[in-house]
Amino acid sequence: xxxxxxxxxxxxxxxxxxxxxxxxxxxxxxxxxxxxxxxxxxxxxxxxxxxxxxxxxxxxxxxxxxxxxxxxxxxxxxxxxxxxxxxxxxxxxxxxxxxxxxxxxxxxxxxxxxxxxx
Numbered sequence: 878x879x880x881x882x883x884x885x886x887x888x889x890x891x892x893x894x895x896x897x898x899x900x901x902x903x904x905x906x907x908x909x910x911x912x913x914x915x916x917x918x919x920x921x922x923x924x925x926x927x928x929x930x931x932x933x934x935x936x937x938x939x940x941x942x943x944x945x946x947x948x949x950x951x952x953x954x955x956x957x958x959x960x961x962x963x964x965x966x967x968x969x970x971x972x973x974x975x976x977x978x979x980x981x982x983x984x985x986x987x988x989x990x991x992x993x994x995x
Contacts, residue, residue, distance in 0.1 A: 896944045905935040915959045925960045932963035946973055 901907060906914055909931055916924035932938055942962035949957055949969065957966035964972065 896948045898940070898944065900937045900940045900944075903937050904941060905931050914961070925965055928960035929963045932960060935963075938962050942972075945969060946976070946978075949973065951978060 906928075913931070914928045916928075932941070935941065939962075942964065945961040945964075946969065951973075952970075954967055954970035957969055959966070961969065
């Protein structure tokens with residue numbers, strides 16, 4: 878499978894993919910037990926290890942990230958759940974904040990870039 882590119886979409890762009898779009902048919906998570914993506918401890922990276930590995934191989938990871946950010950809108954870090962696009966709720970809240978559409982209470986103490994603290 879090859880990745881489907883997303884060209885500079887933002888969470889407020891009317892062309893941003895939706896979580897229920899046709900692209901989801903190619904998502905690897907659709908072929909996996911959903912419990913893998915929603916562990917009990919919602920932000921423990923060890924709990925997300927299997928889900929992250931699946932997401933990282935997914936051909937629609939970029940579409941998933943954009944659709945998820947759009948669907949979550951301005952939700953706070955504590956209102957986000959599950960692994961989407963190989964990102965934990967905290968990572969998605971951070972990305973939303975960096976892009977200017979995260980909740981105001983999500984201002985990070987540290988900046989996380991490409992999964993590493995900068």
